[in-house]
Amino acid sequence: MGNLQFTEQPLSEWMNRDGNESNIVISTRVRIARNLAEFPFPILATNQQSEEVLSQFEQVLSDERMQPFGQLHPIELDDLDDLDKQVLVEKHLISPSLVTESRNGAAFISDDESLSIMVNEEDHLRIQCLYPGLQVKEAWEKASAVDDIFEDHVDYAFDDKRGYLTSCPTNVGTGLRASVMIHLPALALTSQIGRILSAVTQVGLAVRGIYGEGSETVGNLFQISNQITLGQNESEIIDNLYGVVVQIIEHEKAAREKLLSDSRIRIMDRIMRSYGILCYSEIIDSKEAAQRLSDVRLGVDLGFVNVPFHALNELNVMTQPGFLQKRQGGNMSPGERDIYRAKVIREHLKDNLQ
Amino acid sequence: MGNLQFTEQPLSEWMNRDGNESNIVISTRVRIARNLAEFPFPILATNQQSEEVLSQFEQVLSDERMQPFGQLHPIELDDLDDLDKQVLVEKHLISPSLVTESRNGAAFISDDESLSIMVNEEDHLRIQCLYPGLQVKEAWEKASAVDDIFEDHVDYAFDDKRGYLTSCPTNVGTGLRASVMIHLPALALTSQIGRILSAVTQVGLAVRGIYGEGSETVGNLFQISNQITLGQNESEIIDNLYGVVVQIIEHEKAAREKLLSDSRIRIMDRIMRSYGILCYSEIIDSKEAAQRLSDVRLGVDLGFVNVPFHALNELNVMTQPGFLQKRQGGNMSPGERDIYRAKVIREHLKDNLQ
Numbered sequence: 001m002g003n004l005q006f007t008e009q010p011l012s013e014w015m016n017r018d019g020n021e022s023n024i025v026i027s028t029r030v031r032i033a034r035n036l037a038e039f040p041f042p043i044l045a046t047n048q049q050s051e052e053v054l055s056q057f058e059q060v061l062s063d064e065r066m067q068p069f070g071q072l073h074p075i076e077l078d079d080l081d082d083l084d085k086q087v088l089v090e091k092h093l094i095s096p097s098l099v100t101e102s103r104n105g106a107a108f109i110s111d112d113e114s115l116s117i118m119v120n121e122e123d124h125l126r127i128q129c130l131y132p133g134l135q136v137k138e139a140w141e142k143a144s145a146v147d148d149i150f151e152d153h154v155d156y157a158f159d160d161k162r163g164y165l166t167s168c169p170t171n172v173g174t175g176l177r178a179s180v181m182i183h184l185p186a187l188a189l190t191s192q193i194g195r196i197l198s199a200v201t202q203v204g205l206a207v208r209g210i211y212g213e214g215s216e217t218v219g220n221l222f223q224i225s226n227q228i229t230l231g232q233n234e235s236e237i238i239d240n241l242y243g244v245v246v247q248i249i250e251h252e253k254a255a256r257e258k259l260l261s262d263s264r265i266r267i268m269d270r271i272m273r274s275y276g277i278l279c280y281s282e283i284i285d286s287k288e289a290a291q292r293l294s295d296v297r298l299g300v301d302l303g304f305v306n307v308p309f310h311a312l313n314e315l316n317v318m319t320q321p322g323f324l325q326k327r328q329g330g331n332m333s334p335g336e337r338d339i340y341r342a343k344v345i346r347e348h349l350k351d352n353l354q
Numbered sequence: 355m356g357n358l359q360f361t362e363q364p365l366s367e368w369m370n371r372d373g374n375e376s377n378i379v380i381s382t383r384v385r386i387a388r389n390l391a392e393f394p395f396p397i398l399a400t401n402q403q404s405e406e407v408l409s410q411f412e413q414v415l416s417d418e419r420m421q422p423f424g425q426l427h428p429i430e431l432d433d434l435d436d437l438d439k440q441v442l443v444e445k446h447l448i449s450p451s452l453v454t455e456s457r458n459g460a461a462f463i464s465d466d467e468s469l470s471i472m473v474n475e476e477d478h479l480r481i482q483c484l485y486p487g488l489q490v491k492e493a494w495e496k497a498s499a500v501d502d503i504f505e506d507h508v509d510y511a512f513d514d515k516r517g518y519l520t521s522c523p524t525n526v527g528t529g530l531r532a533s534v535m536i537h538l539p540a541l542a543l544t545s546q547i548g549r550i551l552s553a554v555t556q557v558g559l560a561v562r563g564i565y566g567e568g569s570e571t572v573g574n575l576f577q578i579s580n581q582i583t584l585g586q587n588e589s590e591i592i593d594n595l596y597g598v599v600v601q602i603i604e605h606e607k608a609a610r611e612k613l614l615s616d617s618r619i620r621i622m623d624r625i626m627r628s629y630g631i632l633c634y635s636e637i638i639d640s641k642e643a644a645q646r647l648s649d650v651r652l653g654v655d656l657g658f659v660n661v662p663f664h665a666l667n668e669l670n671v672m673t674q675p676g677f678l679q680k681r682q683g684g685n686m687s688p689g690e691r692d693i694y695r696a697k698v699i700r701e702h703l704k705d706n707l708q
Contacts, residue, residue: 265636265637265693266637268636269635269636269637269696272634272635272636273630273631273634273635273636275634276627276630276631276632276633276634276635277627277630277631278630279630279633279634280626280627280629280630280633281623281626281627281630282619282622282623282626282627283619283620283623339619342623
């Protein structure tokens with residue numbers, strides 16, 4: 001237990017694979033929430049019950065049908081130090097509430113980090129699959145396949161009328177949350193983002209910043225996910241999310257075209273200044289870093305600047321507080337982090353000169 | 355006439371020589387104003403009289419004692435197009451009023467551009483000597499030597515009580531204006547500049563921005579000159595200016611030390627960001643360019659960034675409106691200049707990577 005290979009590298013292996021629409025959609029995530037019928041929800045479970053829950057799930061992992069998903073590394077939260085926990089959250093490999101609220105919380109993470117099975121989080125079981133780009137259906141199918149294997153071994157809490165029962169009522173029914181992390185700089189620059197995101201929420205989807213619920217959006221990165229888990233079946237949820245995201249992508253593409261035709265030199269100036277500042281600054285806070293990385297990401301797509309997308313994806317994680325401190329080897333004040341963040345960005349962009 | 359070699363290169367040859375305190379003082383200039391006794395001041399002279407004035411001075415140039423100053427190239431203002439005139443002003447080789455107010459205005463400029471003799475400016479004769487760094491006495495001695503040669507050939511307007519007579523009363527007496535172009539970024543950053551410059555004006559010196567009288571100061575470059583020409587002899591004027599400038603230099607050095615000890619990383623961040631922006635921006639106006647070049651110049655002195663001083667001196671001229679348009683080959687709108695200025699800066703910094 002306590003294998004920390006996942007906190008050494010900023011970029012999960014799965015992020016290096018090809019994804020659809022990857023100039024706009026960073027990644028897709030699907031998670032399924034499940035609970036065991038014979039145990040109280042984690043918040044009410046005794047220590048012993050939580051351990052039994054974990055033990056039941058561990059046994060499922062030896063099912064040979066799990067082999068295609070790669071080796072799953074067990075991680076017990078209590079064995080990790082705070083920085084490792086924070087990095088796992090920053091990489092979206094575990095949820096913030098597994099860190100802050102769970103007792104006997106654990107996770108099983110695959111070698112390529114595309115599959116993370118959390119135990120004793122808000123629910124007994126959360127199966128999470130991550131894919132690069134826009135691959136909602138693919139992520140859902142994989143999570144569903146894992147879910148089927150578990151269902152053959154354990155007794156899920158299920159109600160014929162309400163569907164899968166979950167600790168929080170917002171997850172009851174399918175227990176399914178599908179989300180897409182999407183980069184919308186041109187909609188932001190052309191002041192259309194408010195209108196678009198408002199429309200998104202009106203069709204039953206939720207919009208959040210990428211780090212934590214309700215956190216301020218930075219770097220024009222948005223997480224769009226289904227709000228509803230009850231009253232729609234899984235296919236409807238997946239299709240609805242996919243369809244709306246495709247429309248948002250079209251709007252973002254149109255906005256990028258408009259920027260290029262209406263104010264090419266102005267947008268190029270903005271992007272290149274951000275690149276120059278990232279290459280040379282000595283102090284940079286996380287909000288500014290995210291905004292300037294967003295500019296550069298747009299610049300790569302528009303052909304103004306040549307930085308590999310994987311380097312930008314890496315920097316999105318590398319500039320987070322936890323990863324910075326993990327890399328430096330200890331706790332740092334916010335001021336110290338701003339200095340170290342600038343150094344990490346300078347060096348990483350230099351290493352990725354093309 | 356109309357030799358335009360002087361408008362091709364941004365940097366005068368004399369600027370490449372060593373100068374004292376050249377990390378703070380850009381250059382020293384001394385000019386002597388003289389008039390011929392038998393002619394009315396230029397503003398009242400007829401065309402024929404102005405031509406006779408020019409003719410008298412031309413004959414002086416063949417005096418063999420002028421040879422050490424190098425070949426003097428004659429320039430008649432009426433033969434120049436507007437951009438050439440503007441570039442000569444931007445390089446401080448001629449005065450703005452020679453361009454805007456003179457009739458039959460002319461100049462004789464030495465090969466290395468360190469000596470410029472203006473005819474039919476506000477006064478019949480203005481002898482101007484330029485030196486790199488802080489060399490007030492040297493500039494004065496050279497201008498005085500040229501003045502002596504002229505005085506052997508022509509009859510200067512001179513009054514035993516008031517001294518040399520000039521068109522504007524502010525120049526009566528010695529006709530001497532000595533000035534130093536000085537870069538004071540640390541005094542500006544530490545908010546001491548107002549106090550220091552206010553003290554300077556109280557000891558009979560004037561402070562201006564470097565381009566034109568009363569122009570807004572940009573890029574922390576100041577021209578400090580004697581205000582008084584009457585009631586002090588030449589040595590007193592030169593010694594007073596020199597002494598005050600030496601004190602200002604000490605204050606600036608102390609302020610730089612203080613910046614380094616109190617806020618090294620903050621000032622380094624500011625400097626490196628400015629360098630990054632200059633290397634990458636696509637649009638930059640003259641005021642921002644001057645400020646960022648000032649930051650970089652400070653950074654060179656503090657050892658943060660490696661750009662040769664001559665490249666920064668070149669850019670100070672290359673980013674001016676006249677030089678930009680001359681180089682591009684025609685008139686440009688301010689917006690077009692901002693784009694071309696950014697390109698010129700990017701390319702020049704790239705050419706001067708060390």
